[in-house]
């Protein structure tokens with residue numbers, strides 16, 4: 001089983017389709033909605049999808065056939081360890097604890113698999129050690 005993160009973009013025409021329901025019911029994948037936004041331009045959904053490689057592949061094909069734009073989110077931000085002062089500002093601001101401070105060494109580590117691409121840490125980092133890698 002694998003867990004992959006995707007950013008889905010819906011048009012005004014397909015934004016009301018029960019896409020996540022169908023993904024679970026017909027493609028047997030588990031969906032965790034990380035972020036959701038809907039406006040007059042359509043909708044954007046960030047999801048974590050869990051399933052076998054074949055299940056995920058079929059689910060993605062279904063989304064694309066439904067005219068949903070699918071972008072896999074592998075790396076949203078990157079932390080530059082040479083600039084990081086281990087101040088902990090990102091640890092406080094990250095809503096999903098994707099930054100953790102080692103209580104023994106007082107060094108801050110970034111856990112990419114937890115990141116939900118909210119972008120809040122980028123401006124919160126005093127020395128600019130956190131850079132965006134992808135726009136979603």
Ligand code: SF4
Pocket residue numbers: 079083084085086087088089090091099108124125126127128129130
């Ligand atoms: S906010 Fe920036 S400098 Fe401070 S611990 Fe996080 S990455 Fe390092």
Ligand code: SF4
Pocket residue numbers: 076077093094095096097098099114115116117118119120121122
């Ligand atoms: S982008 Fe958001 S979720 Fe990802 S590490 Fe930064 S604050 Fe955390």
